[in-house]
Amino acid sequence: ETGVTQSPTHLIKTRGQQVTLRCSSQSGHNTVSWYQQALGQGPQFIFQYYREEENGRGNFPPRFSGLQFPNYSSELNVNALELDDSALYLCASNPDRGGYGYTFGSGTRLTVV
Amino acid sequence: SQQGEEDPQALSIQEGENATMNCSYKTSINNLQWYRQNSGRGLVHLILIRSNEREKHSGRLRVTLDTSKKSSSLLITASRAADTASYFCATDTTGGFKTIFGAGTRLFVKA
Numbered sequence: 001e002t003g004v005t006q007s008p009t010h011l012i013k014t015r016g017q018q019v020t021l022r023c024s025s026q027s028g029h030n031t032v033s034w035y036q037q038a039l040g041q042g043p044q045f046i047f048q049y050y051r052e053e054e055n056g057r058g059n060f061p062p063r064f065s066g067l068q069f070p071n072y073s074s075e076l077n078v079n080a081l082e083l084d085d086s087a088l089y090l091c092a093s094n095p096d097r098g099g100y101g102y103t104f105g106s107g108t109r110l111t112v113v
Numbered sequence: 114s115q116q117g118e119e120d121p122q123a124l125s126i127q128e129g130e131n132a133t134m135n136c137s138y139k140t141s142i143n144n145l146q147w148y149r150q151n152s153g154r155g156l157v158h159l160i161l162i163r164s165n166e167r168e169k170h171s172g173r174l175r176v177t178l179d180t181s182k183k184s185s186s187l188l189i190t191a192s193r194a195a196d197t198a199s200y201f202c203a204t205d206t207t208g209g210f211k212t213i214f215g216a217g218t219r220l221f222v223k224a
Contacts, residue, residue, distance in 0.1 A: 101158030
Protein backbone atom coordinates (compact mmCIF):
# COMPACT_ATOMS: atom_id res chain seq x y z
CA GLU A 1 0.00 0.00 0.00
CA THR A 2 3.03 2.31 0.38
CA GLY A 3 3.88 4.48 -2.62
CA VAL A 4 7.60 4.46 -1.79
CA THR A 5 9.81 1.53 -2.70
CA GLN A 6 13.40 0.96 -1.65
CA SER A 7 16.05 -1.41 -2.92
CA PRO A 8 17.72 -3.57 -1.93
CA THR A 9 15.94 -4.68 1.24
CA HIS A 10 19.09 -6.10 2.80
CA LEU A 11 22.76 -5.54 2.05
CA ILE A 12 26.06 -6.67 3.56
CA LYS A 13 29.19 -4.67 2.79
CA THR A 14 32.75 -4.65 4.01
CA ARG A 15 34.27 -1.75 5.91
CA GLY A 16 35.82 0.75 3.48
CA GLN A 17 33.52 -0.13 0.60
CA GLN A 18 31.01 2.16 -1.05
CA VAL A 19 27.24 1.56 -1.26
CA THR A 20 24.33 3.02 -3.21
CA LEU A 21 20.79 2.70 -1.89
CA ARG A 22 17.84 3.46 -4.12
CA CYS A 23 14.38 4.85 -3.58
CA SER A 24 11.41 5.36 -5.82
CA SER A 25 9.14 8.03 -4.38
CA GLN A 26 5.41 8.40 -4.72
CA SER A 27 4.53 10.11 -7.98
CA GLY A 28 4.03 13.84 -7.55
CA HIS A 29 6.08 13.98 -4.36
CA ASN A 30 8.75 16.61 -4.95
CA THR A 31 10.49 16.15 -1.62
CA VAL A 32 12.48 13.13 -0.55
CA SER A 33 14.25 12.74 2.76
CA TRP A 34 16.66 10.06 3.88
CA TYR A 35 16.97 8.81 7.45
CA GLN A 36 19.31 6.48 9.28
CA GLN A 37 17.81 4.40 12.06
CA ALA A 38 20.04 2.42 14.40
CA LEU A 39 18.53 -0.48 16.31
CA GLY A 40 16.26 0.74 19.09
CA GLN A 41 16.63 4.41 18.11
CA GLY A 42 14.53 6.96 16.30
CA PRO A 43 15.26 7.90 12.68
CA GLN A 44 18.10 10.41 12.28
CA PHE A 45 17.77 12.96 9.46
CA ILE A 46 20.52 12.63 6.84
CA PHE A 47 19.38 15.07 4.14
CA GLN A 48 16.43 16.25 2.11
CA TYR A 49 16.07 16.92 -1.61
CA TYR A 50 13.43 19.13 -3.19
CA ARG A 51 13.06 19.18 -6.97
CA GLU A 52 16.54 17.64 -7.40
CA GLU A 53 18.35 20.14 -5.16
CA GLU A 54 19.63 19.42 -1.66
CA ASN A 55 17.32 21.33 0.64
CA GLY A 56 18.90 20.60 3.99
CA ARG A 57 21.32 18.32 5.75
CA GLY A 58 21.66 16.73 9.17
CA ASN A 59 24.82 15.99 11.16
CA PHE A 60 26.29 13.46 8.77
CA PRO A 61 29.76 13.62 7.19
CA PRO A 62 30.28 14.41 3.49
CA ARG A 63 30.81 10.73 2.68
CA PHE A 64 27.01 10.55 2.83
CA SER A 65 25.73 12.03 -0.42
CA GLY A 66 22.59 11.87 -2.47
CA LEU A 67 20.86 12.54 -5.73
CA GLN A 68 17.26 13.09 -6.73
CA PHE A 69 16.11 12.52 -10.30
CA PRO A 70 13.21 14.03 -12.30
CA ASN A 71 11.36 10.69 -12.30
CA TYR A 72 10.89 10.83 -8.48
CA SER A 73 13.69 8.35 -7.85
CA SER A 74 16.63 9.09 -5.59
CA GLU A 75 19.87 7.62 -4.29
CA LEU A 76 21.82 7.63 -1.08
CA ASN A 77 25.52 7.00 -1.51
CA VAL A 78 27.86 6.22 1.36
CA ASN A 79 31.62 6.08 0.80
CA ALA A 80 34.29 4.54 3.00
CA LEU A 81 31.82 2.49 5.01
CA GLU A 82 32.36 2.21 8.75
CA LEU A 83 30.99 -0.39 11.15
CA ASP A 84 28.77 2.28 12.75
CA ASP A 85 27.03 2.81 9.40
CA SER A 86 25.18 -0.46 10.02
CA ALA A 87 21.54 0.58 10.30
CA LEU A 88 18.15 0.71 8.62
CA TYR A 89 18.10 3.42 5.96
CA LEU A 90 14.71 4.92 5.28
CA CYS A 91 13.53 6.99 2.38
CA ALA A 92 10.45 9.18 2.81
CA SER A 93 8.60 11.36 0.34
CA ASN A 94 6.32 14.35 0.72
CA PRO A 95 4.28 16.41 -1.76
CA ASP A 96 6.04 19.62 -0.77
CA ARG A 97 8.76 20.86 1.58
CA GLY A 98 6.67 20.34 4.69
CA GLY A 99 3.20 20.53 6.16
CA TYR A 100 2.31 16.97 5.21
CA GLY A 101 2.99 13.58 6.69
CA TYR A 102 5.73 11.59 5.08
CA THR A 103 5.21 8.37 3.14
CA PHE A 104 8.02 6.01 4.09
CA GLY A 105 9.51 3.07 2.26
CA SER A 106 10.20 -0.20 4.08
CA GLY A 107 13.89 0.57 4.28
CA THR A 108 17.22 -0.99 3.42
CA ARG A 109 18.96 -2.90 6.21
CA LEU A 110 22.69 -2.28 5.75
CA THR A 111 25.21 -4.38 7.65
CA VAL A 112 28.88 -3.39 7.52
CA VAL A 113 31.33 -6.11 8.53
CA SER B 114 20.21 15.67 18.00
CA GLN B 115 16.58 14.77 18.48
CA GLN B 116 13.90 17.43 18.77
CA GLY B 117 11.20 15.25 20.26
CA GLU B 118 11.44 13.04 23.31
CA GLU B 119 8.76 10.45 23.98
CA ASP B 120 7.65 9.25 27.36
CA PRO B 121 7.44 6.50 28.47
CA GLN B 122 10.15 4.61 26.62
CA ALA B 123 8.09 1.43 26.88
CA LEU B 124 4.48 0.71 27.78
CA SER B 125 2.80 -2.64 28.35
CA ILE B 126 -1.00 -2.86 28.59
CA GLN B 127 -3.84 -5.34 28.22
CA GLU B 128 -6.00 -5.48 25.14
CA GLY B 129 -8.97 -3.14 25.52
CA GLU B 130 -7.12 -0.64 27.71
CA ASN B 131 -6.17 2.85 26.59
CA ALA B 132 -2.56 3.77 25.83
CA THR B 133 -1.18 7.27 26.30
CA MET B 134 2.19 8.39 24.99
CA ASN B 135 3.71 11.79 25.49
CA CYS B 136 6.13 13.85 23.45
CA SER B 137 8.09 16.93 24.42
CA TYR B 138 10.05 19.13 22.06
CA LYS B 139 12.43 22.06 22.35
CA THR B 140 11.85 24.69 19.67
CA SER B 141 8.93 26.34 17.89
CA ILE B 142 7.16 24.12 15.42
CA ASN B 143 4.92 24.37 12.37
CA ASN B 144 3.37 20.99 13.05
CA LEU B 145 3.83 17.76 14.97
CA GLN B 146 3.31 14.30 13.54
CA TRP B 147 2.90 10.83 14.98
CA TYR B 148 4.12 7.69 13.25
CA ARG B 149 3.93 3.95 13.94
CA GLN B 150 6.64 1.43 13.13
CA ASN B 151 6.24 -2.34 13.23
CA SER B 152 9.32 -4.49 13.86
CA GLY B 153 11.96 -2.35 12.15
CA ARG B 154 9.95 -1.78 8.99
CA GLY B 155 9.03 1.55 7.44
CA LEU B 156 7.15 4.15 9.43
CA VAL B 157 3.46 4.78 8.86
CA HIS B 158 2.09 8.28 9.24
CA LEU B 159 -0.80 8.36 11.72
CA ILE B 160 -1.77 11.98 12.24
CA LEU B 161 -0.48 15.54 11.81
CA ILE B 162 -1.50 18.41 14.08
CA ARG B 163 -0.65 21.99 13.18
CA SER B 164 0.70 24.49 15.68
CA ASN B 165 -2.61 26.40 15.75
CA GLU B 166 -4.61 23.26 16.57
CA ARG B 167 -5.10 21.88 20.06
CA GLU B 168 -6.73 18.51 19.45
CA LYS B 169 -7.25 16.13 16.58
CA HIS B 170 -8.98 12.77 16.21
CA SER B 171 -8.58 9.93 13.75
CA GLY B 172 -10.50 6.73 14.46
CA ARG B 173 -9.24 5.41 17.82
CA LEU B 174 -6.46 8.00 17.93
CA ARG B 175 -6.62 11.30 19.77
CA VAL B 176 -3.74 13.76 19.65
CA THR B 177 -3.39 16.90 21.73
CA LEU B 178 -0.88 19.69 21.35
CA ASP B 179 0.11 22.26 23.96
CA THR B 180 2.52 24.72 22.36
CA SER B 181 2.94 26.66 25.62
CA LYS B 182 4.38 23.52 27.25
CA LYS B 183 5.96 22.27 24.02
CA SER B 184 4.29 18.91 24.43
CA SER B 185 1.90 16.55 22.71
CA SER B 186 0.13 13.36 23.65
CA LEU B 187 -1.16 10.43 21.62
CA LEU B 188 -4.05 8.44 23.05
CA ILE B 189 -5.00 5.09 21.55
CA THR B 190 -8.37 3.96 22.85
CA ALA B 191 -9.53 0.34 23.18
CA SER B 192 -6.11 -0.99 22.20
CA ARG B 193 -5.68 -4.19 20.23
CA ALA B 194 -2.81 -6.66 19.97
CA ALA B 195 -2.22 -5.31 16.45
CA ASP B 196 -1.39 -1.90 17.97
CA THR B 197 1.87 -3.41 19.29
CA ALA B 198 4.55 -1.26 17.65
CA SER B 199 6.91 1.63 18.24
CA TYR B 200 5.37 5.09 18.12
CA PHE B 201 7.36 8.19 17.22
CA CYS B 202 6.59 11.86 17.35
CA ALA B 203 8.20 14.11 14.77
CA THR B 204 8.30 17.87 14.41
CA ASP B 205 8.60 20.32 11.54
CA THR B 206 10.36 23.27 13.12
CA THR B 207 9.59 26.88 12.32
CA GLY B 208 11.89 28.05 9.53
CA GLY B 209 13.31 24.55 9.21
CA PHE B 210 13.44 22.16 6.33
CA LYS B 211 13.49 18.80 8.04
CA THR B 212 11.25 16.58 10.12
CA ILE B 213 12.98 15.52 13.33
CA PHE B 214 12.04 12.34 15.16
CA GLY B 215 12.18 11.37 18.79
CA ALA B 216 13.46 8.08 20.17
CA GLY B 217 10.00 6.50 20.32
CA THR B 218 7.72 4.66 22.73
CA ARG B 219 7.56 0.87 22.48
CA LEU B 220 3.96 -0.22 23.04
CA PHE B 221 3.13 -3.85 23.90
CA VAL B 222 -0.53 -4.83 23.91
CA LYS B 223 -1.15 -8.21 25.49
CA ALA B 224 -4.05 -10.28 24.20
